[in-house]
Amino acid sequence: MTLDETTKLLARITASDNRTVGQANILAWHEEIGDLEFADAYAAVVEFFANSEGIWLTSGHVRAIARKNANDRVERASVAVEYRHEREDARDERLAELCGGTRAALELTPARANSGAGSGPAKKSTRAKVMGQVRTLCRSETKQEKALRILREWRAEQSGVPESVA
Incomplete structure (x- = not known):
């Protein structure tokens, strides 16, 4: 995750819990979870706020939820292969x-x-x-074979000669 993405992530967190974020907070969070993919971290933040009440979100929560989600993806992939x-x-x-x-x-x-x-x-x-x-x-029977068979049957009907002879 880039520093800009960490800033966006903290903006999302601020929108949910009204915390005050400064440059020092951005650098600290980036140091703690900057190795995560932005999409994984963002999904973890959304999941946290959707399922938690009265708990202050920390970088440890984001890392734990992102790890759990990654493990779930690996498990689903293993089941799909089996x-x-x-x-x-x-x-x-x-x-x-x-x-x-x-x-x-x-x-x-x-x-x-x-x-x-x-x-x-x-x-x-x-x-x-x-x-x-x-x-x-x-x-x-292919379409061509069927057409030839129908043509032979029709010719046999027209000539009055049994199909097997025609």
């Missing part, structure tokens, strides 16, 4: 099921088993190969 691994594992299970094989036969390993190695739940080349198999198994 959830992503679970989704990838479920997707790989479904791919294996669609191809009539097992995860091991398709070289698909659980995401958590590979997390130390830095790779995902399945190698991209393996997943591409499996998806190719799924597309082959689940291939549906």
Whole structure:
């Protein structure tokens, strides 16, 4: 946080608790919490005044709330990564099921088993190969194929010749 941002932060605090702020206060606060990001410190001040009554805000409060918020963000990110691994594992299970094989036969390993190695739940080349198999198994009629089929059926109706002969 810059000295100007510390000044803005103290202006916000002053707006809530009517304290008197001078240059010495700005320098002291900057020395105590100047290493924090302005957005984190500002959010901590807003949270403090929204949830505290009759307590004089200090730089220690700002630091503690900013640290708690940062830890919460890290925790949410960790949960999101774990959830992503679970989704990838479920997707790989479904791919294996669609191809009539097992995860091991398709070289698909659980995401958590590979997390130390830095790779995902399945190698991209393996997943591409499996998806190719799924597309082959689940291939549906394209628009062009459908149009040709309808044209053949129509011609067969017009000529009176059964479709299989036409």
